[in-house]
Amino acid sequence: MDDTDFSKLIPDCLVAPFRECHVNVVLGNYGTASVLCGAILERALKDLLNSTGSFFQLIEEAEDDGLLRGDNIRHAQAIYKVRSNAVHGKRDFRSISSVKAWECLDMTRKLVSDLYRGRLEGE
Helix, strand or coil, X not given: CCCCCHHHCCCHHHHHHHHHHHHHHHHCCXXXXXXXXXXXXXXXXXXXXXXXXXXXXXXXXXXXXXXXXCHHHHHHHHHHHHHHHHHHCCCCHHHCCHHHHHHHHHHHHHHHHHHHCCCCCCC
């Protein structure tokens, strides 16, 4: 990643996980990157919903509250699925492809940016 000022895009608590996620994708640690994508989205939803639900429940709550709409619902569900398959062994952790990891990272960046649009200081 570059020297972008992320304070206008995402909260400070998500900057380090995003950086780690990018590094892991570049290093070829695709399973790790996919798990981090899930963790980033889960943390963002917990923050915005002020909820303690499971990742799956958070996605449902965000949909019910209108926080997630359209493609973002499908993207959140896709991130949840890739992350859960990697964590819970439905798919071999090492079998996540470069393409799938980059897709997951792209979806996570878009989702989190959309979720926080207009909610951070300086906007």
